[in-house]
Amino acid sequence: MYIMAKSPGNWLIRHASVKSITVTVLVLTLFVNEYLVYWVQSSRWPVFPEVDRQKEMVVLLVSDPQLQGIRDEPGFPVGMVARWDVDRYLSKTFQLAYSYSQPDIVVFLGDLMDEGSKASPDEYQSYFTRFNSIFHSAKKSKLDVSLHTDVPRGTQEKLKEYKSKMNSPFRVIISHETMLPKLKVYIYPIIKEIKPQLLFSGHWHKSMHFVCDSCLSDNADTSHWPVHRRELSDINDYMYLDLTNSQGIQELMIPTCSYRMGVTDIGYGVAIINKEKTVRYTVLWLPRRYDVLYAYIFVVIFLLIFNIFGKLCFPKLLYNYRPYYKYR
Template sequence: MFANLPESPESLNLLGNKEEEMVALFVADPQLIGIQDEMGFPIGALARWDSDRYLRNSFSRVYEHTQPDVIVFLGDLLDEGSKAFKDEYLSYVERFNSIFYEKKYSKTIVIAGDNDIGGEGADMRTPFKVARFEKHFDAIEGVVNHMFVDFIKLDIRYGDVEARRQAYRRMVPTLKAPFRIIINHESVMTRRKENVYPILKFVQPHAVISAHWHWSHIYSCATCLEENEDLSYWPYYERDSKNNRGFEEIDLTQQASLDEIMVPTCSYRMGVPYMGYGVAIINKSGLMKYTVLWLPSRYPLLYIYAAVLLVSVILLCFEFIFSSGIQKQIFS
C-alpha cells in the first residue's frame, strides 16, 4: 500500500531501546471533508465515505508499522471546522475519533489550523472557535513533555513578538526535557524574519515541525540562532523532499543551526500528488532521523472505478434495448 514502506518495523530501527529512543508520528492536514462545501446526496456522502476510508486505512497501517510513542496532529483536522454548525461539528469530531482510533494507545498532541479555528483570509479567528476546538481536541498553546522532548505549541502566527514572548515565559515552568521542538501549523522560517526571529532566539528550539502547505519540505539554517545574526536576512535554504525515500538526519545538539520540517498532507483530497505521514526517530543523544511514509495515489483508481461503472451502465442499456427488441418480435 505504501510507496516506501519497509517490510518490517525492524528495517526502520523502530524496535530499539525504548529508554534511549522515541518514535514520533506526524499527521498533517487530514481536513475531514465537511457538508457545506460538498455536493448533495449521494455524491457528497460517497466522497466523505471514500476519503474517511482512505485516511482510516492508511493511518491504521502506519500506526501498526511504526508503533509510535507520540502522535502529533499538526492542524487542519477538519476542512470546515471553523464554520461548522453545532451538529455538524459534533459529527466531525466523532468521525475524527473513529478514523484515528489508534491514537488513544499513544501519547497524542493536537494543534489547531486555520481550517479548525479560522485565521486565513476572510475566515476570522474568534474566541468561540478557539474555545470549541479546545473543548473537543486540545489547548492551542502549551508544552507537552514526552520522555526527553518538550513539544512547544506556541501559535507563532498570532500576536506580536512581545505577546509570543510572554506566552513562552508562562510555559517556562513546565519545561522539563533537554530538547525543545516547536510544533506549529504554518511554516515558521518562511515568515518575515523580524516577526519570528526574536521568538526563536528567545525559545532556542532545537527543531521546528510544521504543515499547512501540504507538501514535504525541509528548511535548514546553519547560523539562524547565532548571537550576531543579521536581522535583515534569512540565511536558510530549502529542500523539496518529496522524492526522498530515506532518512534525513538532524543533530539537535547544534546550538546555532535550526531545521524546520514541513510534513505533507495525508489526504488525497488536498489535490497534491504526494501524500504521506512523517515519522521521526529521536535518540536521547540528540540525533533525530526523519522520513515520510508515502501513500498511494487515489484519484487514478477512482477514475478507473468511474470508467468501469460507465461501461457497465452502457452495457446494461444495450442489453435492455436488445432484450426489449427481442420481446417485441416474439409477441408481434
Template sequence: MIRRNRTRHKVYFLSVILGIILFYNEFLVYEIQVYKWSLRKCTDCVVVLLIADPQILGYQNENYKGSAWAIWDSDRYLKNTFSRAIRHTKPNVIVFLGDLMDEGHIASTEDFEKYKRRLANIFDTSDDIMKIYLPGDNDIGGEEDMVSSHIHNRFNFAYTQPDTLVYSTATFFKVNRLTQLIPSAPKDAFLNDYAERNITNVVLSHMPLLFMPGTFVQNVLKELSPQIIFTAHEHKAMHISLDTATDQLSKIWILPPQETALYQLRLDMGDIHELQVPTCSYRMGMANVGFGLAYIDTQEKTLDFTVLWLPDRFYQLWLYLFSLGLVIIFSVFFICGICKNNHIAYSRVPI
C-alpha cells in the first residue's frame, strides 16, 4: 500500500510538471513577451503593423515523417503571435511584405488555394483594418528562378488591390524589384517643402532598396519621393538612411535583437529611411523573429518604429523534449518496479 501511494504521488508530481510546461509553452510565454513590447498611444498617427516573410510551409518540401505536425505547429505559432500583436497594437494598416508562402511559386492551383485559406485563418482580422499584400520571390519566383507571369497574375488575382493606397495622411506605394514595377504617383504625393507636408509617402518593397542601389532604386526615389521605405527578404531588422543632399548612405544599423526600444526618426531632415523587417516565422532558421510596428505622425513629421520580438519556439520545443525524457525515465523505473514486485522466488524442495 505504501509503495502504491508513493507511485501515485510520483505520477501526480510528474503530471503537475507536465501541465506547467504545457501552460507556459502554449500561453504564458506569449503573454510575458507582450509586456516587453514598446507601445504608445497616438491619436493622430497611422499605426502600421508589418508582417515579413511568414513563408507558411508547403507540402512539397515538407514531405518527411512528422511534416503534418511541423506545418500545424508553425501555423499555430504564427496565429498565436499575430493575434496578440493585433490585440495590443490596434493597427490601422497591416502590410504583408512578401513571401507569404514558402512554395507559392511552385504550388499547383489546388495547393495555392489551400495556402491562401491557411493564411486567411492565421492572419484573421476585421474588415475595418486596411490590408496591403506584396508578393515575394517565394510567392512568384525571381530569385533562384524567373518570375512566372502566370504565377504572378495568380497572386495578383488572389490579392486584388491597387498599387497605390491611401490611409489618412499616409500614401503607400507598392513597388516590385522582381518585376521592375513602380506605380504612378498622384500629383499631391510629391513633396517640395517638408515643412508644408501633410502627406507621408511610404514605399513598400519585398526586396531591399537602398542597400542595393541601381537604376530601379533611383527611379523609385525620383518618381515617388518617399520619406519611409519598408522592406523584408533579409529576415533581419535593419535601419538604413540615405542623405538626399549628398546621395550617400548616412547610416546602416542592425537593430539589436530582443531590444524593444521605440526608435524615433525625423521625417523633415532630408533623409530617406529604409527599415527592414525581420521574418516572423521561427522556421526560417533565424534566432530572433518578430513583427514590425510603426507610428507615422505626419503632423509632427516623425516615425516611431519598434520590433515586436517573439518567443523562441525552439526553446519551447526543447522543453517538450525534456518533459518527454522525464516521462520515459519515469515509465522505465515504474515498469522495472512492477516487474521486481511481481518476481516469484522458488525454493528447492528436499527429496
C-alpha cells in the first residue's frame, strides 16, 4: 500500500500561488506600516508620570503641522494622495499623543496651514475643515507681534491690559517664533511687561532648550542676551525645569509634527506645569514616515518582479512536482 508522505514543503508547493503570496505580502506590509510601526514607536515613549491635577496642568504642544495645500502640490492624483497621507499621519499620531497625555489643554504653536496666506476663501475653508477633522477644537486668544521689527504701535497698551488680568505668579508666553535667540531690542519690551518664567515656541522645526539666567534683570545693553542653548533631539525621558529664578527665563522649542517639513526628528511636546514654578517636559517622537513610504516602494517593486518571474517559473515548478509516496 502506498501513502503520500505529508510535509510542510509539500503543502506549500501544492497550495501556494503567485497571487496568494502577493496578497499575503501586501497584507503583512500594510499591517506593519499602518499599525505596528505606530504601536512600537509609542511604546518607546516614557512612562507617563503621576500628576496631581489640583496643582499641575498637563499641556500637549503641537507645532508646525502645516497642512499641505492645493496650489504648491502636484496635480491629481499625486497631490490628493499626498494630502490624504499626511492628514492621516497627523490624525493618527495626534490621537496617540492625546490618549497618552490626557492633556488639560492643547496648545497650537502656529504654522497650521502651508498655504493659508495665499488661499482663496473657499480653499481656506476647506483647509480649516481638514484641520478640525484632524485635531480637537481649541479656544484661541490672539496677539500678533512681529519679532523682526520694532514693537508695533498699540502693543504696549495691549500688553498692559493683559498684565492687569494676570494674577498668577507663574507666567508663560506662547509664540510661534522663537524669542530668546533674537535681538534684545525686539524682545525686551514684551518680556519686561509680562515677566514670564517660561516660553513655548516653534518655527525652527527643531527640539531645543534655551536658558537665560538674567534676562529679566535691568540691563542697559539693548543687544546682548546671555542665552545658552541645548538641542533636545536625544531626549527620551522627562526633563526637569526649575523656574524659581526671579531674573531668569527658559524657552522650550517644540519640533514640527509633520513629516513633510524636511526633518527626521518630529514629535509632540508634553509639559507638566506645577504651580510651584517647576515643569516636567518631554517630546513624544513619531515614526519616520518617509522610511515607511520607501518600504512601500521596495515591496511594490519586489512584487512586480516576483509576479513576472513567478508566472513564468511557478507553473513549471508545479508541473515537475512529484508527491513523495511511502510503501506501507
